Amino acid sequence: MALIVKKFGGTSVGNLAKIRNVANRVIKSYDQGNNVVVILSAMAGVTDGLIKLAKQITDTPQKRELDALMATGEQTTAALLAIILQSMGYKAQSLLGFQAEVRTDCAFGNARIIDIGANRIKTLLENRYIVVVAGFQGSDLEGNITTLGRGGSDTSAVAIAAALKADCCEIYTDVDGVYTADPNICKHARKLEKITFDEMLEMASLGAKVLQIRSVEFAKKYDVPVHVRSSFSEEEGTMVISEENGMERLIVTGVTYKKDEARITMKKVPDQPGIAAKIFTPIAGAGINVDMIIQNTRQGGQTDLTFTVPRDDFKHAMEIGRSVAKEISAEDVIGDDGIAKVSVTGVGMKNHSGVASKMFSTLASENINILLISTSEIRISCIVAEKHVELAVRALHTAFGLDKTE
Amino acid sequence: MALIVKKFGGTSVGNLAKIRNVANRVIKSYDQGNNVVVILSAMAGVTDGLIKLAKQITDTPQKRELDALMATGEQTTAALLAIILQSMGYKAQSLLGFQAEVRTDCAFGNARIIDIGANRIKTLLENRYIVVVAGFQGSDLEGNITTLGRGGSDTSAVAIAAALKADCCEIYTDVDGVYTADPNICKHARKLEKITFDEMLEMASLGAKVLQIRSVEFAKKYDVPVHVRSSFSEEEGTMVISEENGMERLIVTGVTYKKDEARITMKKVPDQPGIAAKIFTPIAGAGINVDMIIQNTRQGGQTDLTFTVPRDDFKHAMEIGRSVAKEISAEDVIGDDGIAKVSVTGVGMKNHSGVASKMFSTLASENINILLISTSEIRISCIVAEKHVELAVRALHTAFGLDKTE
Numbered sequence: 001m002a003l004i005v006k007k008f009g010g011t012s013v014g015n016l017a018k019i020r021n022v023a024n025r026v027i028k029s030y031d032q033g034n035n036v037v038v039i040l041s042a043m044a045g046v047t048d049g050l051i052k053l054a055k056q057i058t059d060t061p062q063k064r065e066l067d068a069l070m071a072t073g074e075q076t077t078a079a080l081l082a083i084i085l086q087s088m089g090y091k092a093q094s095l096l097g098f099q100a101e102v103r104t105d106c107a108f109g110n111a112r113i114i115d116i117g118a119n120r121i122k123t124l125l126e127n128r129y130i131v132v133v134a135g136f137q138g139s140d141l142e143g144n145i146t147t148l149g150r151g152g153s154d155t156s157a158v159a160i161a162a163a164l165k166a167d168c169c170e171i172y173t174d175v176d177g178v179y180t181a182d183p184n185i186c187k188h189a190r191k192l193e194k195i196t197f198d199e200m201l202e203m204a205s206l207g208a209k210v211l212q213i214r215s216v217e218f219a220k221k222y223d224v225p226v227h228v229r230s231s232f233s234e235e236e237g238t239m240v241i242s243e244e245n246g247m248e249r250l251i252v253t254g255v256t257y258k259k260d261e262a263r264i265t266m267k268k269v270p271d272q273p274g275i276a277a278k279i280f281t282p283i284a285g286a287g288i289n290v291d292m293i294i295q296n297t298r299q300g301g302q303t304d305l306t307f308t309v310p311r312d313d314f315k316h317a318m319e320i321g322r323s324v325a326k327e328i329s330a331e332d333v334i335g336d337d338g339i340a341k342v343s344v345t346g347v348g349m350k351n352h353s354g355v356a357s358k359m360f361s362t363l364a365s366e367n368i369n370i371l372l373i374s375t376s377e378i379r380i381s382c383i384v385a386e387k388h389v390e391l392a393v394r395a396l397h398t399a400f401g402l403d404k405t406e
Numbered sequence: 407m408a409l410i411v412k413k414f415g416g417t418s419v420g421n422l423a424k425i426r427n428v429a430n431r432v433i434k435s436y437d438q439g440n441n442v443v444v445i446l447s448a449m450a451g452v453t454d455g456l457i458k459l460a461k462q463i464t465d466t467p468q469k470r471e472l473d474a475l476m477a478t479g480e481q482t483t484a485a486l487l488a489i490i491l492q493s494m495g496y497k498a499q500s501l502l503g504f505q506a507e508v509r510t511d512c513a514f515g516n517a518r519i520i521d522i523g524a525n526r527i528k529t530l531l532e533n534r535y536i537v538v539v540a541g542f543q544g545s546d547l548e549g550n551i552t553t554l555g556r557g558g559s560d561t562s563a564v565a566i567a568a569a570l571k572a573d574c575c576e577i578y579t580d581v582d583g584v585y586t587a588d589p590n591i592c593k594h595a596r597k598l599e600k601i602t603f604d605e606m607l608e609m610a611s612l613g614a615k616v617l618q619i620r621s622v623e624f625a626k627k628y629d630v631p632v633h634v635r636s637s638f639s640e641e642e643g644t645m646v647i648s649e650e651n652g653m654e655r656l657i658v659t660g661v662t663y664k665k666d667e668a669r670i671t672m673k674k675v676p677d678q679p680g681i682a683a684k685i686f687t688p689i690a691g692a693g694i695n696v697d698m699i700i701q702n703t704r705q706g707g708q709t710d711l712t713f714t715v716p717r718d719d720f721k722h723a724m725e726i727g728r729s730v731a732k733e734i735s736a737e738d739v740i741g742d743d744g745i746a747k748v749s750v751t752g753v754g755m756k757n758h759s760g761v762a763s764k765m766f767s768t769l770a771s772e773n774i775n776i777l778l779i780s781t782s783e784i785r786i787s788c789i790v791a792e793k794h795v796e797l798a799v800r801a802l803h804t805a806f807g808l809d810k811t812e
Contacts, residue, residue, distance in 0.1 A: 016462060050482075053486070054485075054486070056422055057422065057486070057489050057490050057493050058492075058493035061489045061492075061493070062488070062489060062492045064499070065485045065486075065488045065499075066489070068481060068484070068485040068488075068500055068502070069486065072478035072481050072482055075474060075475070075481075076475060076478055078474070079460075079471045079472070079475035080460070080463070080475065082468070082471045082474075083460055083463050083464065083467045083468060083471045083475075084463050086464075086467075086471070087463050087464035087467070093471075094471055094474055096551070098504075099550070143505050145502070
């Protein structure tokens with residue numbers, strides 16, 4: 001008898017008929033003798049609708065109240081699934097975040113899980129209940145309702161699976177697994193059977209929107225095997241597991257891209273200690289996340305400094321950049337929001353040289369100019385012109401032998 | 407500086423514009439220097455919509471889950487009001503039932519309040535917060551969400567007012583007070599300036615749908631002055647207060663009626679000890695509330711026994727009655743669901759004779775036949791044919807001098 005945590009996203013619980021489908025899947029696993037904990041998102045569109053309602057009042061609704069408001073979405077689906085399961089003759093109970101003892105910090109709207117008590121879940125499982133937990137929510141030490149940020153139900157699921165030492169955490173979603181590239185732009189993309197936590201982390205942060213990054217961090221930390229699969233088919237999806245689990249090391253696992261960045265270059269910055277702090281402190285202070293930072297040495301004690309920011313923050317970052325440039329006597333600030341990032345990821349890179357050069361030569365052979373480069377141990381990312389990004393993904397996918405063979 | 411609890415019902419918070427009106431009323435009182443706690447219902451129709459959703463799954467959704475589902479309605483309005491108050495520059499915080507420490511028993515769907523901690527509310531008030539509490543809900547000792555039954559937000563409000571020793575509990579509703587009779591059927595009905603808890607209790611149970619009965623019981627027990635008034639006007643409503651508060655004693659305060667009852671008579675029941683128990687035990691066992699019971703002595707050791715039940719339970723009660731009649735050798739069971747109850751209520755009755763005879767003669771003068779009579783210290787009720795009830799209300803209203811004088 002295994003203990004399985006199953007998480008269903010918003011499109012999987014979009015109406016009563018779909019919640020019934022969820023119930024059938026849950027029962028199938030339960031009837032096989034497994035203990036089952038189900039984590040649910042709100043119905044697709046409900047959370048956005050609630051945010052919209054609050055924004056009709058003010059552009060900046062207080063986050064504590066917004067969390068209390070948004071938490072109703074998962075409360076609704078959890079209660080409905082419990083009622084369906086009961087009506088089918090099964091013992092079931094819904095739990096809200098605070099009832100499942102999902103304790104978080106008090107960063108409303110983007111809270112982090114501190115720990116999970118899970119005593120109540122364990123007692124219910126011992127009595128063969130199907131436990132339905134409202135995802136996305138927890139409560140802080142004062143008992144305020146908190147939410148875990150976009151995609152937070154993934155994190156709820158993995159964290160609860162970790163607390164229960166579950167055998168597997170299944171993430172049911174509207175795609176059937178993790179692909180070597182976005183199938184919408186790369187028709188040769190293949191579904192991966194397995195991927196490591198580290199690769200998934202890189203790919204999640206690089207634009208593969210399958211799992212919330214934090215849920216992968218949790219899964220890695222507590223070594224919870226995660227199975228990403230489709231709500232609408234019985235097919236096996238992709239297992240996200242630790243590298244140690246005897247997995248064949250691919251050199252490159254996937255090619256990802258991200259279009260929502262912009263590039264800013266400060267020209268002829270005086271190359272003095274403390275200059276970087278002068279530039280990035282006000283940007284951080286404005287709540288803007290800088291992704292890449294590249295500094296080229298120039299002659300005459302001057303340097304060019306380039307960095308990327310989310311495209312939504314581009315205008316604001318440019319304003320800050322211009323004002324800092326004046327202060328530190330930099331020559332000019334230029335910006336470009338027509339860029340995109342293309343990345344190749346794979347744990348196999350650690351032990352293989354030549355991945356970077358293959359990436360650069362592949363892009364060159366397609367006449368794609370590389371604007372910026374950054375790397376990690378298992379990833380290489382290039383900034384290119386936005387118009388080239390789909391072509392770049394396809395070329396790299398072929399070059400690294402990822403295309404499916406019919 | 408007074409401490410005022412204000413409760414707004416579903417029609418008063420039906421949409422964002424109406425919740426803004428609530429905010430304005432709250433702020434007005436707060437700006438006068440009062441400490442304000444607001445109790446909200448769900449938006450009109452929302453609770454019924456959620457019940458309907460659950461009933462699409464099964465006719466008998468489990469009550470624990472239904473409570474968790476329904477509680478989202480008040481959670482939503484409370485958060486929205488807090489956001490509106492904050493957007494207007496006021497310190498405000500919403501609290502759910504469990505956060506406001508509204509502790510109940512575990513009778514899901516119709517829970518009773520055991521006690522209210524209110525520490526958190528007190529701390530917020532000390533810091534001059536406007537506290538917005540989700541009405542209708544609490545939590546049991548295990549932390550399950552419970553609801554307090556139809557109109558439960560009234561009880562939330564009065565119970566919280568009692569726990570805080572508030573100066574007044576204002577119930578804002580879509581009527582502007584308590585009337586001497588239903589203005590829809592009696593055009594001469596007057597709004598009462600004051601009414602005692604006991605009169606309100608009788609009138610609430612007799613069909614005046616202004617306040618949930620339990621809320622009045624709470625108000626009486628803890629001597630919380632309740633002000634029933636309109637959300638949509640500034641006019642004073644009706645004060646519900648204790649008898650001791652130097653109030654002029656009217657002989658009759660109001661005339662009420664109720665149409666949702668039915669009458670069952672068992673004929674020629676053997677007049678033996680234990681017979682009543684044999685009849686009413688299975689009826690109680692079926693969850694049917696019996697209202698009046700009247701027994702007439704007959705000759706030959708036999709009696710006729712008549713009782714009333716809610717009209718919804720009439721068929722079921724008739725079936726039980728017939729089976730019991732066979733068992734105890736009663737002659738016959740006859741039923742009538744075309745009846746109604748008309749009542750006159752007033753604390754002044756305690757010290758005035760002649761109220762009953764005036765009631766009977768008034769009905770007689772209109773040729774209305776009285777089918778059953780029951781009385782309490784401050785009330786006389788007559789069962790009449792349903793078709794006569796409006797006429798009975800108007801005749802009694804005039805006879806007891808309640809008609810308004812222009």
